Amino acid sequence: MPDTYEKLLEDTIEIDAPTDKVWSLVTDVPRMAKWSPQVVRSTVKGGVVREGATFTNLNKQGFKRWPTGGKVVRMNAPSATTPGEFAFRIRENHTVWSFHLEPTATGGTRLTERRETPDGISKLSLMLTKVVLGGQDGFTKELQDGIRQTLERIKAEAEGV
Incomplete structure (x- = not known):
């Protein structure tokens, strides 16, 4: 089975809210299910989101x-x-998901969500994607669409829409 997958998925959105407000949203891991169409629930061990958590x-x-x-x-x-970054690595497939926040000249935030594969994707995940999740092309499209939906939902929350 060839390891054919997109090495980088990303999208960016402009948010009319300061970076500290957007930061408080993207680092609230338990609330990610509210924004990401793929996440049902997230639970942080010990309850505190910090580097290493x-x-x-x-x-x-x-x-x-x-x-x-x-x-x-x-x-x-x-x-x-100055910009900020929140990133986490998924154990099962080795991908790194991140949010990059940049302050804009108008006092808002440019938010970019990325999925990177610095160490590739595990063979098990590639096989399961092929057999269970509809194949790499379809699943990649779902992930890319999900990134857009996540960004739009975070924008709406940050702007109070």
Whole structure:
């Protein structure tokens, strides 16, 4: 089975809210189910989100459900003039998901969500994606669409819409 997958998925949105407000949303791992169409539930071990913290997710696709484990690998809060980043690595497939926050000249935030594969994707995850989740192309499209939906929902929350 060839390891054919997109090495980088990302999208960006402009939010009319300061970076500290957006930061408080993207680092609230238990609330991610409110924004991400794939996440059913997230639970942080010990309840505190910090670099090194671990968490479990319950994910979904239609009626299918599966657990994953994550670990916060970068947590650099933004300021009014410097960007910030929140990133976590998924144990089962080795992907790194991140949110990059940049302050804009108007006092808002440019938010980018990324899924990167610096160490590839595990063979088990590639096989399960092929057999259970509809194949790499379809699942990649779902992930890309999910990134857009997540960003739009975070924007609506941050702007109070």
